[in-house]
Amino acid sequence: xxxxxxxxxxxxxxxxxxxxxxxxxxxxxxxxxxxxxxxxxxxxxxxxxxxxxxxxxxxxxxxxxxxxxxxxxxxxxxxxxxxxxxxxxxxxxxxxxxxxxxxxxxxxxxxxxxxxxxxxxxxxxxxxxxxxxxxxxxxxxxxxxxxxxxxxxxxxxxxxxxxxxxxxxxxxxxxxxxxxxxxxxxxxxxxxxxxxxxxxxxxxxxxxxxxxxxxxxxxxxxxxxxxxxxxxxxxxxxxxxxxxxxxxxxxxxxxxxxxxxxxxxxxxxxxxxxxxxxxxxxxxxxxxxxxxxxxxxxxxxxxxxxxxxxxxxxxxxxxxxxxxxxxxxxxxxxxxxxxxxxxxxxxxxxxxxxxxxxxxxxxxxxxxxxxxxxxxxxxxxxxxxxxxxxxxxxxxxxxxxxxxxxxxxx
Amino acid sequence: xxxxxxxxxxxxxxxxxxxxxxxxxxxxxxxxxxxxxxxxxxxxxxxxxxxxxxxxxxxxxxxxxxxxxxxxxxxxxxxxxxxxxxxxxxxxxxxxxxxxxxxxxxxxxxxxxxxxxxxxxxxxxxxxxxxxxxxxxxxxxxxxxxxxxxxxxxxxxxxxxxxxxxxxxxxxxxxxxxxxxxxxxxxxxxxxxxxxxxxxxxxxxxxxxxxxxxxxxxxxxxxxxxxxxxxxxxxxxxxxxxxxxxxxxxxxxxxxxxxxxxxxxxxxxxxxxxxxxxxxxxxxxxxxxxxxxxxxxxxxxxxxxxxxxxxxxxxxxxxxxxxxxxxxxxxxxxxxxxxxxxxxxxxxxxxxxxxxxxxxxxxxxxxxxxxxxxxxxxxxxxxxxxxxxxxxxxxxxxxxxxxxxxxxxx
Numbered sequence: 001x002x003x004x005x006x007x008x009x010x011x012x013x014x015x016x017x018x019x020x021x022x023x024x025x026x027x028x029x030x031x032x033x034x035x036x037x038x039x040x041x042x043x044x045x046x047x048x049x050x051x052x053x054x055x056x057x058x059x060x061x062x063x064x065x066x067x068x069x070x071x072x073x074x075x076x077x078x079x080x081x082x083x084x085x086x087x088x089x090x091x092x093x094x095x096x097x098x099x100x101x102x103x104x105x106x107x108x109x110x111x112x113x114x115x116x117x118x119x120x121x122x123x124x125x126x127x128x129x130x131x132x133x134x135x136x137x138x139x140x141x142x143x144x145x146x147x148x149x150x151x152x153x154x155x156x157x158x159x160x161x162x163x164x165x166x167x168x169x170x171x172x173x174x175x176x177x178x179x180x181x182x183x184x185x186x187x188x189x190x191x192x193x194x195x196x197x198x199x200x201x202x203x204x205x206x207x208x209x210x211x212x213x214x215x216x217x218x219x220x221x222x223x224x225x226x227x228x229x230x231x232x233x234x235x236x237x238x239x240x241x242x243x244x245x246x247x248x249x250x251x252x253x254x255x256x257x258x259x260x261x262x263x264x265x266x267x268x269x270x271x272x273x274x275x276x277x278x279x280x281x282x283x284x285x286x287x288x289x290x291x292x293x294x295x296x297x298x299x300x301x302x303x304x305x306x307x308x309x310x311x312x313x314x315x316x317x318x319x320x321x322x323x324x325x326x327x328x329x330x331x332x333x334x335x336x337x338x339x340x341x342x343x344x345x346x347x348x349x350x351x352x353x354x355x356x357x358x359x360x361x362x363x364x365x366x367x368x369x370x371x372x373x374x375x376x377x378x379x380x381x382x383x384x385x386x387x388x389x390x391x392x393x394x395x396x397x398x399x400x401x402x403x404x405x406x407x408x409x410x
Numbered sequence: 411x412x413x414x415x416x417x418x419x420x421x422x423x424x425x426x427x428x429x430x431x432x433x434x435x436x437x438x439x440x441x442x443x444x445x446x447x448x449x450x451x452x453x454x455x456x457x458x459x460x461x462x463x464x465x466x467x468x469x470x471x472x473x474x475x476x477x478x479x480x481x482x483x484x485x486x487x488x489x490x491x492x493x494x495x496x497x498x499x500x501x502x503x504x505x506x507x508x509x510x511x512x513x514x515x516x517x518x519x520x521x522x523x524x525x526x527x528x529x530x531x532x533x534x535x536x537x538x539x540x541x542x543x544x545x546x547x548x549x550x551x552x553x554x555x556x557x558x559x560x561x562x563x564x565x566x567x568x569x570x571x572x573x574x575x576x577x578x579x580x581x582x583x584x585x586x587x588x589x590x591x592x593x594x595x596x597x598x599x600x601x602x603x604x605x606x607x608x609x610x611x612x613x614x615x616x617x618x619x620x621x622x623x624x625x626x627x628x629x630x631x632x633x634x635x636x637x638x639x640x641x642x643x644x645x646x647x648x649x650x651x652x653x654x655x656x657x658x659x660x661x662x663x664x665x666x667x668x669x670x671x672x673x674x675x676x677x678x679x680x681x682x683x684x685x686x687x688x689x690x691x692x693x694x695x696x697x698x699x700x701x702x703x704x705x706x707x708x709x710x711x712x713x714x715x716x717x718x719x720x721x722x723x724x725x726x727x728x729x730x731x732x733x734x735x736x737x738x739x740x741x742x743x744x745x746x747x748x749x750x751x752x753x754x755x756x757x758x759x760x761x762x763x764x765x766x767x768x769x770x771x772x773x774x775x776x777x778x779x780x781x782x783x784x785x786x787x788x789x790x791x792x793x794x795x796x797x798x799x800x801x802x803x804x805x806x807x808x809x810x811x812x813x814x815x816x817x818x819x820x
Contacts, residue, residue: 020528024629025435028527037630037645057738058642074736079762087763090551111529117438118430118524118531119549125532139529141500207667211621218628219434220447220668232468235447257617258630326484328467352489353497 001154001362002031008148009047014138015108017045017145018101023259026115027341028146030259036065042097043068044106054100076100094127107134113146143356147346151338152362158387161261161340161364165385165397167213168254168263172400174209175202175250179242179271184409189242189271199223200238206252215254219343222251222266229268230374232333232381244272244408247281247378249370253343262343264366265398266383272408281371281380282404288312288369289382292335298392299358302365303351306335309369318371322351329373336366339385363388364397411564411772412441418558419457424548425518427455427555428511433669436525437751438556440669446475452507453478454516464510486510504537517544523556553766557756561748562772568797571671571750571774575795575807577623578664578673582810584619585612585660589652589681594819599652599681609633610648616662625664629753632661632676639678640784642743642791654682654818657692657788659780663753672753674776675808676793682818691781691790692814698722698779699792702745708802709768712775713761716745719779728781732761739783746776749795773798774807 009017021029022039032043032051041063042054053068063070076099082092101110110132112125129137153161182189182197189197202223210217224236229249242248251266268285270278288309295308310322310331319330336349347357347365359365370381384398419427432449433440442453442461451473452464463478473480486509492502511520520542522535539547563571592599592607599607612633620627634646639659652658661676678695680688698719705718720732720741729740746759757767757775769775780791794808 025525039643056643057736058743059644060738061638061641061644072736072738077735079760080735082762082764088551089762089764092762093551112532114528115435115526116528116531117554118526118528118535119522119554120551121526121528121531122522122535123549123551125528126536139533141498141503141530141533144527144529216626217668228471231471233449233466234469234471258627325487325490326467326482328470328482333468350489352492352499352502354492354499 001152001157002149003154004152005045005145005149006047008145009045009111012111012138012140012145013109014111014145015047016106017111017113018097018106019043019045019114019146020112021114021116027150027345028114030341031146031150033066035260036062038062038066042073042100044101044104046104046106052104090123090127093124094131097124097128098131101132101135109136109138111138111140111145113144142348142354143346150340151346151357152360153340153364153387154362157261157340158362158364161263161385161387162397164215164254164256164261165263167215168252168265169398169400170213171206171209171215171254172250172252172265172267175206176267176269176401176406178205179269180407181410182242182408184244184272187244189408196241198238198242199225199236199240202242203236203238210254214257216257217254219253221253222249224249224379227374227377229379230372230377232370232372232379242271245270245275247274247278247380249379249381251381251383261340263397264339264343264383264385265400266368266370266381267400267402268380268382268404269406270404271406274405277376278378278380279404281373281378284313284316284318285369285371285380285382286402289367289384292367292369293386293394296359296386296388296394298360298388301355302336302347302349302357302359303355305367306349306351309335313369313371329375330371331369332372333370335369338363338365340364359388361388361390361392411562411567412559413564414562415455415555415559416457418555419455419521422521422548422550422555423519424521424555425457426516427521427523428507428516429453429455429524429556430522431524431526437560437755438524440751441556441560443476445670446472448472448476452483452510454511454514456514456516462514500533500537503534504541507538508541511542511545519546519548521548521550521555523554552758552764553756560750561756561767562770563750563774563797564772567671567750568772568774571673571795571797572807574625574664574666574671575673577625578662578675579808579810580623581616581619581625581664582660582662582675582677585616586677586679586811586816588615589679590817591820592652592818594654594682597654599818606651608648608652609635609646609650612652613646613648620664624667626667627664629663631663632659634659634789637784637787639789640782640787642780642782642789652681655680655685657684657688657790659789659791661791661793671750673807674749674753674793674795675810676778676780676791677810677812678790678792678814679816680814681816684815685788687786688788688790689814691783691788694723694726694728695779695781695790695792696812699777699794702777702779703796703804706769706796706798706804708770708798711765712746712757712759712767712769713765715777716759716761719745723779723781739785740781741779742782743780745779748773748775750774769798771798771800771802
């Protein structure tokens with residue numbers, strides 16, 4: 001959490017950290033600015049000192065809301081500096097940043113963070129390595145300073161996440177109720193006009209339910225049926241009709257309008273009844289889900305849970321990414337991911353040898369085993385969000401009914 | 411435009427270009443994928459060849475919609491490669507990318523593009539410089555390949571931008587109509603319940619009008635009044651009451667729900683009447699706006715228009731960023747910016763010596779002079795979007811009424 005940053009800097013032997021970017025496109029900057037909207041700013045964190053915010057004077061009123069020490073960027077006139085440096089913008093930007101750091105006496109090992117165009121980032125950081133005299137440019141590829149702070153959520157963040165979770169679960173319940181209430185004809189649900197209800201109709205309903213609760217879906221959603229449910233990220237065919245007895249994967253990952261923390265949950269439904277095949281796959285997924293939840297423990301390596309899930313599915317005869325790398329049937333993805341200002345954020349549950357992540361108090365993450373058989377016409381996934389409280393106990397943030405079969409016909 | 415990419419690669423002596431990222435967070439990737447939603451993909455552009463898309467098999471159905479040559483990333487198993495390289499994810503990722511490029515015989519000068527965490531980007535590209543034998547890693551800080559393609563819009567992009575422009579202008583007209591229709595008491599507009607109408611109420615109205623037209627505001631909006639209108643990016647105080655005779659700056663920059671092209675427009679309103687001071691400032695801004703529009707010409711340097719605007723305002727006695735660098739009163743910002751998948755994108759109108767950008771057919775950009783006097787309690791900005799057609803003629807995309815005074819009281 002934010003209050004860990006000084007300690008995390010000390011662990012990395014960092015004297016300072018610099019973050020670059022805009023709050024609308026950089027979750028790092030959104031996090032450091034505490035949700036205040038700012039464009040193209042520079043944040044300088046110095047161990048034991050108040051954070052420094054270099055901002056456009058056009059945003060001077062918003063800047064002060066961050067609680068940081070604020071300095072207008074016009075103190076280092078970019079156009080003038082660029083001319084002075086010969087006219088190339090890269091030279092101007094690097095020199096402007098060099099002067100900012102020098103004026104605030106930032107020296108030693110300095111980490112650089114934020115989000116931007118990758119070629120620009122590489123060009124700028126390479127240039128900074130050349131022009132900064134007293135600064136060693138430090139970058140981290142994984143387990144980095146800001147991610148490591150973000151990986152555990154404080155009370156205020158948990159409250160925000162519980163709030164968006166409640167709204168997301170309400171939307172999913174509303175969708176289930178709507179589907180259950182539709183008349184049935186020809187083994188299909190009907191729309192109000194009497195035509196078959198389509199996935200396009202359902203997606204519009206989801207959108208409207210989001211609007212009512214001030215949620216947005218910047219990355220869309222997944223509402224896929226039958227064969228398409230057998231492709232984990234298939235978003236669903238808008239023209240598909242809502243046929244009974246087919247598996248439906250509804251993966252929903254909204255956040256509050258205007259930005260903030262995401263929820264991420266998946267339900268698999270079968271309208272009216274489930275085939276034996278889909279029910280058996282669902283039972284296997286549910287058993288894996290329950291086994292993982294039972295095994296959640298502070299200090300345990302996140303990658304253990306992916307390995308455990310593969311073993312459970314393999315014991316039931318399903319191919320997995322561990323037994324059959326590259327498989328497109330069976331268990332084809334990761335078990336879980338951290339959740340917060342990004343849908344996928346640390347901790348990683350990916351079992352690579354350098355992944356030292358463990359579950360810690362404040363962690364918020366998904367649990368989402370699934371089985372996929374496109375050619376057989378179905379897929380199953382169950383996904384809830386779990387968090388670890390300050391006492392090391394794990395709780396679900398996703399109360400929505402998990403049941404597979406959705407009664408239909410009112 | 412997209413069809414220029416081969417030519418732009420040749421101009422840069424690039425043999426290939428590699429883009430990394432997700433369509434939801436990288437406008438570069440959104441552009442290359444033509445709006446198809448994809449997560450964590452690699453696109454390889456080779457001069458004269460069909461683009462190559464390396465994607466997760468979980469997204470195989472969406473991948474083919476891009477029209478690119480599709481290859482599942484499981485062909486290069488990241489976990490196995492990472493283990494083979496000793497366990498560090500950076501080594502694994504770099505080696506995976508090395509193998510992808512080698513397997514497709516990509517060599518020579520290769521540009522790297524996309525969006526991501528800047529420290530990660532620098533670490534990965536630095537490592538690639540070390541491990542790629544036949545590839546020279548090329549990055550560009552400005553006027554880069556993808557931006558240079560995006561700077562001119564093709565017919566389909568222009569149609570999308572005209573569509574979002576129409577919807578945005580409808581919202582602004584609806585807001586003006588709503589304000590005009592409210593009853594007046596005590597020199598303020600009243601909300602339906604009889605309490606004073608607040609900026610918070612107006613922001614909710616704007617949001618609802620966006621929802622009706624399937625628009626979203628990922629970067630919010632500006633609706634600021636009086637003193638706050640004198641701070642260009644002040645988003646507005648939700649508790650402020652809608653007082654007559656004060657300048658209101660309404661800057662609106664929505665895009666279609668789910669992503670795509672932005673519109674960006676600003677109106678300055680004064681409810682019921684305008685003070686002489688605000689009217690005079692508005693007249694100066696409008697004169698600058700008209701002078702710039704009259705001077706729009708294919709081939710002219712974009713930075714000329716910023717210089718021209720400064721000169722016009724200085725002749726009227728206003729401080730500007732040219733006469734008074736760092737000024738917080740008068741004309742304090744840039745005249746214009748390119749518009750597209752990002753609100754601010756090339757061409758830049760910023761007058762630094764290395765800025766060689768000129769207006770070209772297909773260009774879409776704002777024209778937005780403004781004057782700001784916070785201490786005097788007002789600010790004025792007028793912003794329309796202009797585009798240049800294939801014959802070199804310039805047209806507004808922003809038909810909304812520009813008038814300063816908004817009649818009130820029904």
